[in-house]
Amino acid sequence: MKKGLSVVLGTVIALTLSACGNGATTDNKSTQTTQPAQTAAAVKKYTFGTDATYPPFEFQKDGKYIGIDIDLINAIAKEEGFEVELKPMNFKGIIPAITSKQLDGAIAGISITDERKQVVALSDPYYTAGLSLIVREDNTTIKTPEDLKGKVIAIKKGTSGAKQADEYGKKYGATVKYFDDSPAMYQEVANKNADVTIEDFPVISYKIAVDPNSKLKIVGDRLNGDNYGIAVSKENEELMKKINDGIKKVKANGKYDEIISTYMGKSTK
Secondary structure, eight states: OHHHHHHHHHHHHHHHHHHHHHHHHHHHHHHHHTSOOOOOOOOOEEEEEEOTEETTTEEEETTEEESHHHHHHHHHHHHHTOEEEEEEOOGGGHHHHHHTTSOSEEEEEEEOOHHHHTTSEEOSOOEEOOEEEEEETTOOSOSSGGGGTTOEEEEETTSHHHHHHHHHHHHHOOEEEEESSHHHHHHHHHTTSSSEEEEEHHHHHHHHHHOTTSOEEEESSOSOOOEEEEEEOTTOHHHHHHHHHHHHHHHHSSHHHHHHHHHHSSOOO
16 A cells, blocks of 8 residues: 555656646746847938939939939948938929938039038039030020120029029129029020020030930030039938948949949049
8 A cells, every 4th residue: 555655646746747847848948939039220211302303413214213313322322231212302492401301411413612511511522523604506606704794694593503603693794594493494595595504514415415406505614613512411420421431432342433434424533
């Protein structure tokens, strides 16, 4: 009897211990599987303003925004690990949109000027442009700024060309007419409603090359040597660093030259 009881008690104890052991193992496994998995850091997305009426730097084709500036900011974003959301808008509203925090930055053929540096941060130069006088193809009276006396200048609002036009207006008594975009000011000259316009040399060169019916031509020497930069809020030093680092990288690895040659046929640094 005692031996039989001992056997029974021993069996019960062994089963109890075994059950306890299995329970502990199950608890440990449960604890491991319920720990949250490590998630990858979210990629930052920045909103950039651009002027989609400014080929070859930014324009719309087949429902898609393309151009030197568009390709460049995407290449920089890839190098620096951020995403870009484009917001096409009127050029004149771009700087105010940055200062009011509606945009993180802008790439739109923005000339680097002391005036703009007072309100936004501007990157290292990424393209050297320069302004030129543009007249109708049959115009033979305008070749230099001195020929603008009493003439009508068509110009896009908020541009470095507009500042130049204002100076010529005061100096030579020319009338300045303002427009919201480049196509409108080109048309004004082509229609003989204005005598001349002022545009960045690479932009108007591209326009005339791809549009044989533009009725426009470039006259005289370049009026200055503008450099383009990418604009961001003065407070966003992190983004400014990424952009400047990105510009250096895409120039070093050949991507910059590839982008320029796609639209201009040759590299211009």
